[in-house]
Amino acid sequence: MILSGRGVTAVLGPTNTGKTHFAIERMVAHGSGIIGLPLRLLAREVYQRVVERVGASQVALVTGEEKIAPAGARFSVCTVEAMPRETKAAFVAIDEIQLAGDLERGHIFTDRLLHLRGRDETLLLGSATMKPILQQVLPGITIVERPRLSQLFYAGQKKITRLPQRTAIVAFSADEVYAIAELIRRQRGGAAVVLGALSPRTRNAQVGLYQAGDVEYLVATDAIGMGLNLDVDHVAFAQDRKFDGYQFRNLNPGELGQVAGRAGRHLKDGTFGVTGRVDPFDNELVERLESHQFDTVKVLQWRTAKFDFSSIGALQRSLEAAPRVEGLTRALPAIDQQALDFLARYPEVTDLANTPERVEKLWEACALPDYRRITPAQHADLIQSLFFDLVRHGAVNEDFMAEQVRRADRTDGEIDTLSARIAQIRTWTYVSNRPGWLADPTHWQEKTREIEDRLSDALHDRLTKRFVDRRTSVLMKRLRENAMLEAEISVNGDVFVEGHPMGQLAGFRFTPISGTEGPDAKAVEAAAHKALALEFEARAARLHASGNNDLAISADGLVRWLGDPVARLTGSDHMLHPRVILLADEQLTGNARDHVVARIERFVNHHISTVLKPLDDLSRAEDLQGLAKGLAFQLVENLGVLFRRDVSDDVKSLDQDARASMRRYGVRFGAYHIFMPALLKPAPAELITLLWALKNDGLDKAGYGDLIPVLAAGRTSVVTDAGYERMFYKLAGFRFLGKRAVRIDILERLADLIRPLLQWKPGATTRPDGAYDGRRFTTTTAMLSILGATPDDMEEILKGLGYRADSVTAEEAEAFLASQTASSVVPGEEKPDEDADAAAEHADVDAGTEEATEAAQPVVEAVADAAAVEAASAEEAAVPAEPKPVLLWRPGGRSDNQRGARPAGDRQRHGGNRGPNRGATEGQAEGRRDERRRDGEGGKGRDRDSGRGGFGQKGDRQERGDRKDRGPRPDRDAKSQPARFEAKPPRKEKPVDPDSPFAKLAALKEQMKK
Structure with missing residues (x-):
């Protein structure tokens, strides 16, 4: 010594x-x-x-x-x-x-x-x-x-989220370090992590991440106190207690000073303080840390270097030797001595370690570090295996080592899993570097080094992904440098700044990528807006110069440009002129913002005036006078649809010239409604319902946004929902009839099909309740087809229209309808002269659709077919069943005018509709006259659902044109002339103007008969 x-x-x-x-x-x-x-x-x-x-x-x-x-x-x-x-x-x-x-x-x-x-x-x-x-x-x-080259100052206590940049946060457990790093990532973009359990390569990579400025915070254990040269400005203690291998204890001032001293570099001063749940340091401790005055080391730990290898017991006794120099104290048993004490209890070990050379080899094996932090007994078992191989075979069994190395050679898993594998491979790296332990040490040194490096890189990658938001860290670094950020926008609007995904740009609104919050989100947004400043102006210029085809109004009230929302419509004082609210970030300012708003408002006004042109033209009509002008005003106020019953008096008072003038603007006088067929198409119907909803806050009500496109999708009928206002159905061109809503023009076509089946015939009587006791009818496949309804739906619809049903057997219905058909025309009977309105009614009936004509002729056949279908169904079921009754439908007992005002509750039960009475109401007659007189109005092309020609269609006009070439129609013959569709006996003959075309027609017929 x-x-x-x-x-x-x-x-x-x-x-x-x-x-x-x-x-x-x-x-x-x-x-x-x-x-x-x-x-x-x-x-x-x-x-x-x-x-x-x-x-x-x-x-x-x-x-x-x-x-x-x-x-x-x-x-x-x-x-x-x-x-x-x-x-x-x-x-x-x-x-x-x-x-x-x-x-x-x-x-x-x-x-x-x-x-x-x-x-x-x-x-x-x-x-x-x-x-x-x-x-x-x-x-x-x-x-x-x-x-010390710089000074150290106490900065007091601060919250973790308020710590300054370039701070090292110190804790003494892996769980605490990870928790703090996760919090820093969410709030500040990320932190590097340094733990004693990490491999040196991983720790170097984490320190490099911090030193390069990719992150501004370092979360570490007291491992940073041992000579790591870090650019740290502030050290914050998140814990002041640690487990030293024997017990939990408070750090002494010297240990605190060693860690706090990492703050400050070269001549730059540093600060230290506390954070989290650590109480502020007292004044005495602060003074000692600032002045670096710590308790001196009283004794040094010592263990003998003179080992007695004569036997295991002799070796143990030599390790127990006490120092003979003052100032030294015998150290507590270290890991190697603890392992020796365990192995000394195993007879197989003591039997094998029977020479000084073998005892020395055992002591050499006991020096294996416990990287895995396992129990002393487990660690001793591994040392025993190595010792046995070294003594019996002269080297560690390479097959055993290969198996252990193979288990560690995997880079999948999370942080804890990779840390455990690194600890395991470090054990075998140590073995490969011990002289004389392996037959081929160079191979295993390279192998274990390569695996440890790969695992360390994987662990660094996991730590970085978990605790570092690389996007935010890079952006914050560039922002600090006040550098010009490079932005890139993909075709679908994804925004990349400096190659990192930042979020989505839709129209003039930027949405940061999900998962960012707090200062992190603010940093992302600030960087993106800084990079996108020019893009906003460029988009504003493109929108201002764009055509109307690039803009659209969706069912949710949003104005979209190339699919992206740029504005939202809200209600205003005038339903046809909604307000436009721009959807744009604050970065769109000045002239660019004004140009965008002006362009969108111009498009909205143009779109409404174009789609609703018939309504706009009617509102500006200057050639309408008197009752026609008033009726037109009501029609515009109700967005193109009126119930005929609500304006029946006005309609009856209109002369033919007034009606013709309104027809020129696309108005049709139907049996049940006064409406504009052009507004029943999907585009105008959807726009009308949207404008009404905006005016009446309808879009804020649950489900209305979904109902609008359904009603405007061109369907002939839909199942109703009692939770929605009936006004929505009306504005979309539908009549609310109980469980089903039917499109208005389809109801008028239904009236065309029913009309020939309810014609008046000579000899008919009137029942005591005032109803016409003439022809009745059953539902036909044509009726079901145009409505897209089932027989049950049809029953609900007809009841909603005011018809009544008599339940009879199929045989009774067939006999009744056959007798009615046979008596509808009396051979040789002369028809009375008719005035202009009656002639119009006959002309209207003759000009009905093909579906109406075909449905009127085979009524008996239709009933027979229905009975046959029911019989076939019964045969297939092979179960005896009572014949299903057939419903014979007839009009109600009184007309709308005769009934007077019906209580509101009753109207509600009937779906707000009053059905035709006495065979046909005056409204139906008017509807027939309108149908005859219309000239190319509404419903051009084919029906949206059924594919058949609708009312006033080209097919009908073509049919009438063709008939001119074919000569007189057979059904115009006196013998086959159908009776007038009227619910009352013919009116008394009136004097006929001899110069009128009707008088000439009558004279011509008389000559032909003679």
């Missing part, structure tokens, strides 16, 4: 005094040298610095897990454990010698500082707390104290 300090220099002082830098400078000044460092990580850093000075061929790196030894290397960088006990090097340096007082590793540092000397110079580097004990155990030592 060397008890003299001659030739030894101790350079002592707090952190940031440049001690390590001084040692490197002194070493390279000699021809050879060796420096010992407390951590493999720090040894790696110093190795790189020395290589930069003298070249890689001149420097060796020796640790327990790694060995780089170029031939002829003059300098060696080692961990203290890997330093030799004797050397011929000219220079020797030992860093962080205050660790000689550490309970776990202290005896190793004590052994090196007492025994290892350089030939020319020996440096001991450490804290000033070592000065008294060094002077005691090494008399004659030269002490050089170096002051």
